[in-house]
Amino acid sequence: MKPSFIDLVVAEFKNFFIEFLRRKSLIIALVMYPYLLTALIMFIGTMFGSLEYFKQKIPADPLLFFLASSLTLLISLVIIDDIGARFIWEERMGTLPYLMLIPTSTAKLILASPIPRLALTSCWVIAVLAPTAIVIKGVGAGLAVVLTCLIATLGALCFVGLALIIGGLLILSRGEWSIYWVIRPLILFISGIFYPTALMPIWLRILSMTLPLSYAIEASRMLIAFENPEMRLILINVTLMTALAILYTPLGLKTYAYLEVRTKKLGGLRI
Amino acid sequence: MKFLFRIVATIKANMRVVLRLKLRLFSSALTASIWGALFILPLTLFFRGEDIAIALAYALIAFSMFFLLSTASWIGFNIRRNIMNGIIENQLVSGLSLVEFITAELVTGLLYTIVGIVTFTILASIALGIPALNIVSVTALVIGISGLFLLMWGHAALIGAATLIAGTSSIIIELTSWIIPLVSGMIAPLYKLPEPMKIFALMTPFSHPCELVRYGILGIETAISLQLELVLGITAPLIYVMVGYVAIKYAFNKIRREGFRTPTAR
Numbered sequence: 001m002k003p004s005f006i007d008l009v010v011a012e013f014k015n016f017f018i019e020f021l022r023r024k025s026l027i028i029a030l031v032m033y034p035y036l037l038t039a040l041i042m043f044i045g046t047m048f049g050s051l052e053y054f055k056q057k058i059p060a061d062p063l064l065f066f067l068a069s070s071l072t073l074l075i076s077l078v079i080i081d082d083i084g085a086r087f088i089w090e091e092r093m094g095t096l097p098y099l100m101l102i103p104t105s106t107a108k109l110i111l112a113s114p115i116p117r118l119a120l121t122s123c124w125v126i127a128v129l130a131p132t133a134i135v136i137k138g139v140g141a142g143l144a145v146v147l148t149c150l151i152a153t154l155g156a157l158c159f160v161g162l163a164l165i166i167g168g169l170l171i172l173s174r175g176e177w178s179i180y181w182v183i184r185p186l187i188l189f190i191s192g193i194f195y196p197t198a199l200m201p202i203w204l205r206i207l208s209m210t211l212p213l214s215y216a217i218e219a220s221r222m223l224i225a226f227e228n229p230e231m232r233l234i235l236i237n238v239t240l241m242t243a244l245a246i247l248y249t250p251l252g253l254k255t256y257a258y259l260e261v262r263t264k265k266l267g268g269l270r271i
Numbered sequence: 272m273k274f275l276f277r278i279v280a281t282i283k284a285n286m287r288v289v290l291r292l293k294l295r296l297f298s299s300a301l302t303a304s305i306w307g308a309l310f311i312l313p314l315t316l317f318f319r320g321e322d323i324a325i326a327l328a329y330a331l332i333a334f335s336m337f338f339l340l341s342t343a344s345w346i347g348f349n350i351r352r353n354i355m356n357g358i359i360e361n362q363l364v365s366g367l368s369l370v371e372f373i374t375a376e377l378v379t380g381l382l383y384t385i386v387g388i389v390t391f392t393i394l395a396s397i398a399l400g401i402p403a404l405n406i407v408s409v410t411a412l413v414i415g416i417s418g419l420f421l422l423m424w425g426h427a428a429l430i431g432a433a434t435l436i437a438g439t440s441s442i443i444i445e446l447t448s449w450i451i452p453l454v455s456g457m458i459a460p461l462y463k464l465p466e467p468m469k470i471f472a473l474m475t476p477f478s479h480p481c482e483l484v485r486y487g488i489l490g491i492e493t494a495i496s497l498q499l500e501l502v503l504g505i506t507a508p509l510i511y512v513m514v515g516y517v518a519i520k521y522a523f524n525k526i527r528r529e530g531f532r533t534p535t536a537r
Binding site for chain 1: 333399446453
């Protein structure tokens, strides 16, 4: 009997949460990472430079700006890691043969894998961001936190198509991890995760316009950190991100399926 | 002589791996540089538009300090990986001591660090502009860099000893690689730190060589007198090396008596 998509999601939930609860240090790290990243950037920035110049360049609260960016970074990594590198990871762990034996399409399996993590990270974004946002902007920031979380999660989901292409290329390269390690931060850098794309050189700005993540980052930051967020601009970013997802997701699914068959023919997946 | 021979032999073996995996040397340097650019280049947001070149020079120094410490931490932690791969027992049985092992690994690590720093400079120059470096004192720079290398050895030995004795996890290593540069004055100049943090940083061995490098290459004033800093820039790391040496020797004797705490995977 072929497992349904729901069965796969439930299996992934069990797999993920058992592993997650086993690694206590990971739980501490998840809460600490966004604050550590924000502290690092703010610390270096204020020690060498001045908050005044920051506010002249970006009309936003710097703490919320970098905190929202750190959280979007961590959510984006869920999709890049779970979809982009899933099979290579399984191959390394020696569990790939079992996955290949499941009577379902591998693309379906890959699409089910980030759902548990996204569910956890969404709750975690709210838990981490809400106290700081409420202290800085007042109780009214509660809705903005929920919307920021939704936009960041939607942005990560819009990235699925590109992540599938990366995953396909990765298995075709016979698990060349070094390529993956470069692609991972490069996508985040081009998306302007900590450095607004508007301040980047024109060629980097053009590159960032092709990535759905750039729009998610921009919209979520505007919503939570900017003093007077323009709803029109936020909606434009969300629309562009969704449009790119509509373009990339079917393309990603087709490309992945093609590359997987090709890799199997070439004997690339070592099972 | 045997000590040197064993170190050179280990470096040769490491270099053979590096040369065989050419792409990996470049890609890991590129990866570290992009991550560095991601977290350190936002520093330029805190500067006026016309001061970007100076901000990039600060960013370059901050990245270098962070990268050096991170490399040292991972060298220490790699002992665990070598245990899991079943390599280290063979190395120890063949007569290589942990002190020699760390020294040889440090040379390989330095190669990665240099490639990483060069790549970061190229990346920052392409994305935002060329950093404005201005060498003020060669003496301070040479003593500072020598002190940094000593610090790296001491830190790798301490992390290595902790890994062998307690079986430290990779997340703990990663967190300490973040926290130590922040609180010990490795990244930011000491005179700009809040008073309690400055006092704490002065008590650690990390801040002194970094102060000298910042003075030597950027002309940033030191928190204490330059003469005193020139002495501390080398003596403080030497003390740290001695602590690391004692710790790794203790760990070596302990594992010989009790065996490894980390299980071998193969």
